[in-house]
Amino acid sequence: MSERAAGSRNRLTPRLRVATHLLLALTALAMVAPFIWMALTSFKTDRDIATFPPTWLPSSWRLANYTDALSVAPFGIYFRNSLIISVGHVVINLVLASLAGFALARYRFRGREAVFLGFIAMLMIPTYTKIVPQFLIAKTMPLFGGNDWLGSGGSGWVNTWWGLIIPGAVTPFAVFLFRQFYLSIPRELEDAARIDGLGEWSIWARIASPLIKPAFVTAGLLTFQESFNNFLWPLLITTDDNKRVVQLGLTVLKESGEGFTTQWNLLMAGTAMASLPMIVLFLLTQRYFVQGLATTGIK
């Protein structure tokens, strides 16, 4: 989305301008307030937490909440796991989805329309229409995790990197996004490269793809976000701390305090650590996020 602001709609009178700012500032505050509250609470001392009514600011800023949270739950391992999975998803998705998108945009082969419609149909399938069998397929993966060749007897891909990474590795959404972008660039360069004797794979890798770098950035960011924030699939497919991801670790931290008094300061410190990577990434790359979500949504 361009930063263009519409021309004629902008002749705001000073009073309207102030009103607009006021409304937007109030809304922005309401949207950000929970995050500020999270940050403030994450620095409070145990005594601040026990004070009623709660104070806005910590009486003294206790940074040790963060290291304490790290000792209650192994966030280091959670982060490592989240990163391995998210980066794995991004790499696999960018390569395989862009290849498929390129083929669908550029070659006329029998069944192309059907394949494309198939991707569109699968794009619209709700998570809950596939999640239970996905788990069963992973669990009965033949010859893995003690399974025999019929897929019974063991745990298959449950609690393995395979199970965490492969099932969600390629998204029909990315295939669709790439196809649209490849369609939008001129063909002449590719034809010229063909005449120069470049093979089709090289044309994809060296001619066409460099022209749609923004698509790669957008698809990469959206894939990373979806993967890093995903909760349901890791919840189903993991059974121990060594494979757990950040979002799952957060619920472990939350439940570790339940039944007793919840250590809100530690929980909020953990939450801050779990959300910070995505927030920073978003603030740095806002333009691509917004562009990706908006253009693919409308067109």
Add this chain to the structure above:
Amino acid sequence: MTTVDVPPPVEVARTASTSPSSRGRGASSRQRRTAWLMVAPAGLHALYWIALPVLATFVLSMTNYSVLAPLRFVGLGNFVKSFEDPIFRTSIWHTVVYTFFTVPVSMALAVFLAVLLNQQIRARAWYRAAVFLPQVTATVAVATVWYQIYDPYSGLANKLLSFLGITGPAWLADPSYALSAVIVMGVWQGIGIKMIIYLAALQNLPDELFEAAELDGANAWQRFRRITLPMLRPATLFVGVVSIISAFQAFDQVYVLTRGGPANATTMMTYEVYKNAFATFQMGMACAKSVVLFVFLFGLTLLNRKLTGGDEDE
């Protein structure tokens, strides 16, 4: 761009001679084979991890499949049992209520914010980022923050209410407030993505229309009501469908905030599917409930299309 492998000269000639008009017509058999190889990994992945599971959901919904008992075909038995189950009926109702309140409310707020943000004002990128922030952050993380906000003693919600002299309830522990609490968080989180889509749609509208309307003496509200909203219809259709689909599948926030409780006051269809499949291991029953969820979504998508009359605009 150096030459890597030299294709047979005939082919070079043909590609060259047909390229200006061909637009992909007349791809050689080698090119067609390459194309299939390029589509194959993503295509097979989608078949194996999406198409097959969807098919399996429908098939398994008519069996008693569980990890414990041998597989038996039970026809529509699971569906009959589901609808006889008062908790599942409640969960359908909660899902509908949750969707009914979160989707239209955040859509209205989103379109309003988008119009405000579609003006040349300072700091608009910052406002936009603030509104979009809850959407970027993991639902589990923001739900954990709201879990603390709703805490009756140390939470922000009751602190704010105390300024008004109100003693707030134990939001998540009280069956009469828990669902509202989940809904408020849903509205808050859902505004961002809707606003972004509306904003993009607004920026594609031609300025001339608004200029003409302004010359004709239409005021801001009239322009919004008579031009902006009708022109945004395709965006509204899209936002509506996407939002309904995601609201119907709300799970993470329920898991974190209430676990469907207290006394099933916030359980949703998704949570019932989860319970059946992964707490009691009644996979067949879980699939039947997923099918019910699917039918709801399918019906609502069609209805939305009809109501907004979107087809011809796209």
